[in-house]
Amino acid sequence: MYIVGREIHFSYGHRLINYKGKCARLHGHNGKAVIELVSPELNSQGMVMDFYEIRESIGKWVADKLDHRMILSSKDPLIGVLREQGEDIVEMEGNPTAEAIARWIFDEARRMKLPVKRVTLWETENSFAAYGD
Numbered sequence: 001m002y003i004v005g006r007e008i009h010f011s012y013g014h015r016l017i018n019y020k021g022k023c024a025r026l027h028g029h030n031g032k033a034v035i036e037l038v039s040p041e042l043n044s045q046g047m048v049m050d051f052y053e054i055r056e057s058i059g060k061w062v063a064d065k066l067d068h069r070m071i072l073s074s075k076d077p078l079i080g081v082l083r084e085q086g087e088d089i090v091e092m093e094g095n096p097t098a099e100a101i102a103r104w105i106f107d108e109a110r111r112m113k114l115p116v117k118r119v120t121l122w123e124t125e126n127s128f129a130a131y132g133d
Contacts, residue, residue, distance in 0.1 A: 010067035071096040098129035
């Protein structure tokens with residue numbers, strides 16, 4: 001099986017509701033999503049997929065949807081207040097954990113018909129969560 005990957009760097013803010021600890025407060029991360037694509041064979045150019053195509057598909061989605069956005073649970077009571085102040089809020093069904101964001105990116109890559117095997121989201125240089133087959 002051939003595997004290629006692309007790192008996508010983005011910044012985002014979030015907080016976790018019903019959580020006891022620092023992450024219950026609004027805070028931000030300089031995150032890194034590593035997108036891994038797989039294929040049992042190579043295309044006519046000898047690739048799983050061109051790195052440029054990865055950047056222009058799922059990389060563009062991350063840049064447009066998540067980069068420099070506040071990602072909050074749809075149940076977060078701060079959504080209304082922040083929107084009134086002009087903040088660009090992205091809502092998730094549950095808590096915007098690293099695990100949930102990795103899955104969201106994975107699902108979006110699948111929706112784009114990319115042969116994604118795994119998405120790893122590095123929330124800090126020491127901590128990551130992954131989702132995949």
